[in-house]
Amino acid sequence: MSRTEITVHPWFLEEGRPEPAALRTVSPAEVGALLRQEAAGLDVSLPGPWQPAQPFVLPRRSYDELFDIARTLLALVRRAVMALDGSWPGRIEALGADPFDYPLLSGQDNTETEFCSMMARPDMVIGADGPQLLGFQVSGTFDGPKATQALTAVWQRTHPGAFCGNDPLLTRVRAFEDVCASRRLPRAVAVVGSFGDLHDEADIRSLDRDLEPFRRRGFTADFLEPGQLPDALGRPGRLRYPLGLRSFSPSEWDERGLSLRPVHDAQRAGLLLLPPQSSGLLANGKALALVSEGRPWMTRAERMLADRHLPWTRITLPGRTDWHGEDCELDVLLRSHRERFVLKKAIGMTGGDILVGRHTDPTDWQHAVARALADGDSIVQEYVDPATCPVELTDGTTTRTALVAPVLSPMLFGDRPGGCWARFLTGDETSDDASRGVIGVRGAGASENAVLTWA
Template sequence: MTGAGAPARPARAVDPWFLEEGRSEPSALRTATAAEVGDLLRLELAGLDVSLPGPWRPAQPFVLPRQSYDELFDIARTLLALVRRAVLALGGGWPARAEALGAEFADYPLLSGQDNTETAFCAMMARPDLVIGEGGPQLLGFDVSGTFDGPNAAHGLAAVWERTHPGLFFGHDPLATRVRAFEDVCASRRLPRAVAVIGSPGDPRDEAGTRWKEGDLEQFRRRGFTADFLEPDELPEALGRPGRLRYPLGLRNFSPADWDERGLSLRPVYDAQRAGLLLLPPQSSGLLANRKALALVSEGRPWMTRAERRLADRHLPWTRITLPGRTDWRGTEHELDVLLRTHRERFVLKKAIGTTGGEALVGRHTDPTDWQHAVTAALTSGDSVVQEYVEPALCPIELTDGTGTRSALVAPVLSPMLFGDRPGGCWARFVPGSETSDDVSRGVIGVGAGACENAVLTWADPVA
């Protein structure tokens, strides 16, 4: 089905960006039965909080040509650098930058006050969300923090596909790459290898609350780190205060907003920072996820080179802050209000601050009256951005219900992860659809209920 007022969508073929000539289908190379795949997904992913709602689940990873796989990380790295520079160029320190982006400074209670440190590490961990459009990868938004989804799921799913397709695929490991980013920090700051993974309290009987913690700690310990998971009330004693800190580094595995909603005090973390704990990533990273920063890059900054402008034009859909006035779109000036009301099917409205896709309103899938009200509200408050809609390309995948398999074409959201500027694996979400419906792209912008997760890999060896 299509959204209200949206044109009927013709059947589409697989986009060449996903394909490599001379390769067999991964489904033909799988060494496990459908039942064995189902068992492996259940056993290997238990406790990792991976979304596989079923009945149809992936029976293989998304497998890209090496050129396409590497391109994801190259684009992510370049656009992240542009977003970071756009935020830094707002000047005046991090509190002033938050104000310039329409954020409440009170929502960033863990800004350390050490601007140089915040600046050095604000882009340490990032996960863009991209779809493949006519011009290749198209950036929908960034999640820049220590709490984004994807690392554990991509790591666990890649382990499953290694067992079902042994030796065939390659992928950067997000958990190992994150540790290497911390090694770089230790080397640059001359710090001992000791890290406290700081998170929310959980029920020790809850497997989902313990397995991912142990996996994270094991990755650090393999590389010679002293590593422990600490809850907030454990911080003062565990850090070794007074005296020299037992853990000079902290991995921020929580969102201050989440703690506030649960009535948890940030005071222990704040005190630990004041005692010398380097909390990574710093809370300034959240400003890079503000979609207004993305709009600044899309509009173009005076310091951008021609090459940077070309790359942004190619891989960042037209994005603007929802402020009344004239704007350029497709080479012609328009009143933004009139443009959005006249071409509803061409745009997506998104809150500037919020979870990726969670506050997105897709014009072609929205009732015209509801769209008009949303445009009025966005232009009045100025708290949103508008982004040109990208029709996502289709990718082949084999799905299983645990008893049999079927081939499908889906429109995945691809999320290459960066840790300390290093490629750190790629996570994906997609809507499996049904055996009778080809409407797989409607849920892409706000992938949520009914979406499956998967790992994105490439071939381990060149094509013969």
Template sequence: MTSAAPRQAARTGHPWFVDEDRPEPSSLRTASPGEVAELLRERLAGLSVSLPGPWLPAQPFVLPRASYDELFDVARTLLALVRRAVLALGGGWPERARALGADLGDYPLLSGQDHTETEYCSMMARPDIVIGEDGPQLLEFNVSGTFGGPNETTGLAAVWEHTHSERFFGHDPLAARVRAFEDVCASRRLPRAVAVVGSLGDLQDDADIRFQELELEQFRRRGFTADFFEPDALTEALGRPGSLRYPLGLRNFAPADWRDRGISMEPVRDAQRSGMLLLPPQSSGLLANKKALALVSEGRPWMTRAERRLADRHLPWTRITLRGRTAWRGEEHELVRLTVERREEFVLKKAIGMMGREVLVGRHTEPADWQRAVEAAFARRDSVVQEYVEAATCPLELTDGQSVFTAHVAPVLSPMLFGDRPGGCWARFLADEEGHAASRGVVSVGGAGAAENAVLTWAEEARR
């Protein structure tokens, strides 16, 4: 127990983050700064959680229930629009990939079972959202089985449960993912057996085996036979001749990563040919293509007025880097010229990218460098230009294990969906030690060394 009551943080920041009827989460902390730091290091070891230090979060992000629920509502609705926009690009997944300018060679695990790919392409998704002046602004989607967040959120939420007197609520991402697999088993009348397919080389060190153990434990609690397999051990998973020992596979790897590391995907393709349903299918990656988000932002003929209003409200203006005229803020513009001349208003993003890499923020880029990047993007037609969103801040108490201070940070919030179910919310943030000010720019763990946290709400208002 801490010997002194935690200092009350000022009620500042965007109103979306604030519930005036609730106490400050910092006032509910029952652990000393040293105990918080020790628990974070101990409980999160092996879960690949980024705690760059020296300042660590001393509390979770705690949202009003309405704000917490809104994140999942926005994510679910926009994911459905993105899925429909991609499906409308062609009659099959190879055709849709070509329409998005994707190289089919980068999608070696497209199964050829178009109906199955379509059924499960949006099975697992995690958007990145910031809070703008008018609420949630969805910047991009991560749609796959390899996005960060599930294990990290689970571990962080467990720490906050032990360090605060209030029992906060957050959807459980690992449980939600298992329930999505239960739905597949029920609809296809499959036995509950899943092979988690990945590579321990993807993880940071030997301790990261906990990453896999946590996932397997959740499946086993719900009656699944579940085991982890590296690609060269998949023959064991198949159990041939006869019926498959594991009719389902959780794809816990990115094909691009394996290709770069020289890992053969032939055992995985062999498992697919033998009947293993690998989830999520690789078609999911096309929903993560930022060009798909641009299609929704621009508007599709089939979108209703309500869908257009929702997209206008929650999607920053986004366009594919194609030459021609476009509407922006009520006027017609040549897109290339607009992007170059209004540099401070835009962000340039590769259509296929991750961890904030290959993202250029106009206001943080020299004019000559920006112009060269814009011209190259329009020549290659491989990127999108997106209107810059000034992310709102909220207070968050940080600690170095000895002292505590309140920083004002601009978090990126990532609500997770599994089979359309809410599955917890992960956050990344930057905080400058000097001056205790919020940091801005591209917020990512892999690309910018951001710190991580869990996003929770108030327990007694929880509902199924």
């Protein structure tokens, strides 16, 4: 299938470039073998039978634009959260979040403020006006970095010299280097997590991918479980590891019955655990709604950028709202125009927390809207019809080109571009699932890929 035979959003296209399939130097079977080899132990979703045979390849202008938009909107979300109150506990309350969900707030507001946006991953689709931000993941545990690095390694072997992209794990190390320089700390980091999910050599390999980039850049780097923290830090005296990379979610530890007490003790002893838990507030959908609604401190240019790249988003509170210049009741608007909206829990935003109006039974939609308005714990966002682009797929024997609607996730580490991850539905040759796009953080049945640009 040639590009002249299909309709593709111009944002994806760069004239004069060959089809990526023409640059592939290995067979479909070799592509499959390399994908299995690099993805081993990394929890990369490649459900098959059709798997990517190439990366998503963007023009340089489009690739750079993703990171520029992400950086600007992240700064606006951060400022919107900061403006809610003078302290982080107060901001938690202002967003209607549960303080018990933020047990690792350090109590050092300046430190929390300095590093709350240190690691971020927006999720975007391409709409009629280009990139559209659906939501932010802001923490040390979001998906994407390892998969992007692994898949990039595959495409650099299957299409040698053709494509390039940022290395997310190396960029993350550089963000830690900035912290060491600004705080005059020795280059030593503890990756704090739990071996509870590590079962075999492949899983240990996943851990090595966290440690190896630090060690390659001259860091002392080790993995520490919570029970190892007090002794491993070297107290009393100078800390052996002044920095910690938080590779766990407190809520997941709570579900598994793991105590956070050793982590609290390590923080009190001086361990700077990054990113701090205040970062979770930047992922709260209500913060995104505040930016969409507009803040008094936003400049005209900031408002224009938000209007262009952030779909209309509001907190589900009863009352009147502005809908593209029209003053109306939010309740009436949502009930009357179900097909125009997506309903999301403000915290979480996984597939189970999202209802797409046009794909939801009308009665179910009415009940969900009533609950969301009563609880005030959700946001509603204007639906974006995702643009499609071609990608070569393989089943290990043959290849085909499919039109898919990817979710693109450019990652930022210390404001640096850290590679771009993607999820998409492959569908089959008779279904339209692929063109409907991925809903939710991971998307049920979605395949993953790296997003690169031309070398």
